[in-house]
Amino acid sequence: MTSTRAGQQELALETREISKHFGAVRAVDELSLVIPRQGTTSIVGPNGSGKSTLVNLLSGVLPLDGGMVIIDGQGLRVVKAHETPDHGLTRTFQEVRLFDQITVWDNIMVVLTERRLFPSLFERAKPSTRQKAQAILEQVGMWDKRDSLAQDLSYGQRKLVEIGRALAMNVNTYLMDEPFAGLFPQMIERVKDIMKQMRADGHTIVFISHNMEIVRELSDRIIVLDSGTLLAAGEVEPVLNSEEVIEAYLGA
């Protein structure tokens, strides 16, 4: 409850000196950054620089060791995973985590249905929900595969379903952990189109990528991490051309 109304308008996410240690390793070290509302922000950095850990901390998958996350104007010292949708936040996973042994259709439906325990017992799939799920599956091009089990899909298809599942949440902010890793060029184009569409719809996208071409193409702003600390942030070209970033990447 620290941020002001004005801040709520401008910032989707803010972190204040958040930390996460794994044993002696400081994966995220007193990191403070801001992610403005709307537009696309990319997070880049060498391997082990804490990108995925940062996303896990923001989405409540890992508990914070210290610091505070401000989501949608609310200051949180403990981010609970099941409350993140209420704060207008959802995510995809680096190692695609679909619900493997249920169908693609159910994978989408499950995020569209009732969250409260008791009403969900009495809820059957409503036509409006079905339409939403169909729209999502068509948007990501997986409508034909709706009856396959998620585990039977190819890697690229799984990524698409996972993005579709995040889209179905229909929230403000999307954290996407390496949405392009391991995809064929054709699939990359498809994911790019989806992300551009999301951006055009006024959503906030935060994504991690190693592919600088895609980063240049998609992002409005960029955040560079190195060993769990903020190296640089701001407009894409100036940041990517700055000396320290080049140094960090070339490992000089």
Add this chain to the structure above:
Amino acid sequence: MSSQRETARGFPALFNIPGTRALALVLTAAVVAYLAWKIGQSPPQALQFAFNGIAVGAVYALLAMGFTLVYSTVWFFDLYYGAAAALGAYGVFYLRTSESLGSRADVNSVYVNAIFAAVVGGVVAWVLYTILHPRLRGRFSPNTIAVAIGLLGGAAGGYTGLVLAFPGILHLTLSPAIAASVAVLAVLVPYWAVQTFVPSIRLARFAAIAGLPAVAVGAWCGYLTAGAPGAGLYLSWAVSCLLAGCVGLALYRGLYVYMRERARSPLIMLVASLGILLAIAAFIVIVFEAAPRPLPTAFGSETWKIAGARIKGFNVFGIGVALAGFAILWLLLKQTSFGRAVRAIGDDEEVSKVVGINTTVIIAAVFFIGSMYAALAGILTGHDTAVQPRMGLLLLLKGWIASVVGGIGNLYGAIVGGFVLGVVEQFGIWDLAGEWKDAIAFILLILFLSFWPQGLLPRR
């Protein structure tokens, strides 16, 4: 595989009330204080409980050591482990029926003997194959090797069948085996000792020097055994431990290897081994009937009196066995390359494979050793109380609890956890009937899982 080790941590409980841990600590402290008060009231009785606890704890420690060895290598719960305890105990009963039941009819059965002969034959053939095949590959044709190994395996199986078929003369049937193994050990142990000082020495050269005396020592040991009919009981311990170990190894090599290639989760392995446990326990009932049976009296039936409390000689022996078992496992795991390989596999099996560790052989050995520890614990329990076809599951669970209490994957934790579990069980029933002690063991387990999931001594 790392996620499996964190199963107990992971997610917060439903009512993750901030004070629960403190409350648990306070309650535990209260129980401990109450017990301390009771101990102050009647120290001799407390000492008695402590003795009983340590005596039972020795068995639990043995179970926990074998269990934690297997679990922290392959990271699934092998319930055959419980069946191994029952097999060990019933092996002794099978071989010493006439001593246990007096002149009653013998349970010796051709079918049982044949099954175990086949298992041992297969295991020996596989071991020979893995040792010899890479060395002989270039020199002999594959057919020759296969026939030779088949013959040797068959001979081992036949010998096992012979030993099992005539349990009354174990001292005679086993004396050649003892002579041979003592002779081999008499070469190998000095060789390893010498090797630490003279690394360049070759085994063949050493054997040429030490071979003759070793054979003489072996023959002398065999002669001694053959002349000692009273050694039958202790020989039957060794035989049934080895048999349980062989079955464990055979299960791993013949079943678990294939299953682990396909298994999505450790639960598949757990359920499959549950099936094995069910089948073996029912098989034991078919062969031996369901009623509890006594094992023949070993030594140490006299009770010793120390400061007003009694302890049976055999229980002291059991504690000694547990400590010896710990020492052997410590030497194996902490001082040899085998131990380093075991730990590497436990950390990451794929990487160990890549760096050239023969994981199948190492894990098979782990299963063999683990099953032997279980069988030994079963035998100790059998002598202390009685053998029962269903004893395996409860012993397995006790070993499992002890290793959780001590810290899964930690050898020191296993022995500490075993004794702690034994003592807690005994003190827990101070004010209750003795039948509650299984419930107390599990309450201890659930407390540990909830509040100290890493156990007393975490793995590294």
Add this chain to the structure above:
Amino acid sequence: MPFDTQRIGELAGLMRNPGELARHTRRNIEFWASLLILGWAIAFMFWQGAGFAVIIGTVFAIWAILSVSLNLVVGFTGLLSVGHIGFFGIGAYTMAILTSDPAYEQLRTEAIPTFGWPFFAVLPICAVLAGLAAILVGVVFNRFRDDIFVLASFGFAIIAFNVFLNLRPVTRGAFGIHEIARPQVGGWYFDGELEFLLLCLVFLAVVMLISWFIVSSSFGRVLTAIREDEQAIEVFGYRATQYKLAVWVISAMMAGIAGGLFASWTTFIDPNSFILLESVLLVSIVILGGLATIWGSLLGAMAFVLLEEGMRFIPFLPTEYIGQARQVVLGILLVLLMLFRPQGLVGRYRL
């Protein structure tokens, strides 16, 4: 799914084309397994006659209620519980104690509290008490997963058995409770085996309906998602722990009902009916029949009950070892299933 119209349509289409049907069914283990077990059941009924079939049918119905309820937890939610027999026992003891007849109990040596309540008033209490126990256990167990959960549930089964055995003032320990009343409505007394079978089948149908209602709702879909990835479903706004607790309690209540029926049917219970082994057998039934299908649990219970009768065909097998031989077969079946068919005969979820 029991009411899978698309599948029935497919099969109807196949019926018209014998060659295709043969090829289709050869591959279709589910179909053949179901046909075999059902055929076996029908053959058994004709062979043994109605009288014995009614008794076997009641045993089947009680096992089926248990396995359908356990499948909610094991198959749909992915929590491999080996402690279900504890809730069954709580139901049975509740029924035994609350219906016990004061006039009869006074004659016994160790007195237990007597109430003499009617069967149909007690049956809901069986469910409620089992449910309350499940809340207590579930709150503690909610944080465990995978094999640790299995171990903890072993613990619950053993603690429950210890309580039944040692809480003498209430359960009379190893002596057990005798002369448990059969249900009675007005003047109609369910003392015949057939009436009781029908009663059990009615409850089985109710339990199946409730289970079907649960698994076909949004709630059921969330359960399967929890089974697949508990952490991911939390990120999408569900409190997985609450869902797990809810299904755990519902399942336990069903087991409590089964326990009440069981106590009233046998009219005598002692702790030996609730040993860990029974629980292990129950889990085997659920896995054998098929995980995450209601039909599978019925099939598993049927196969389990009939297995014992099928054993009588084996030559040289003394009758007293049939129960043991069944366990050997069941154990080997489990191993084979885990190797080749980890979802069970007609399952929808591979362990």
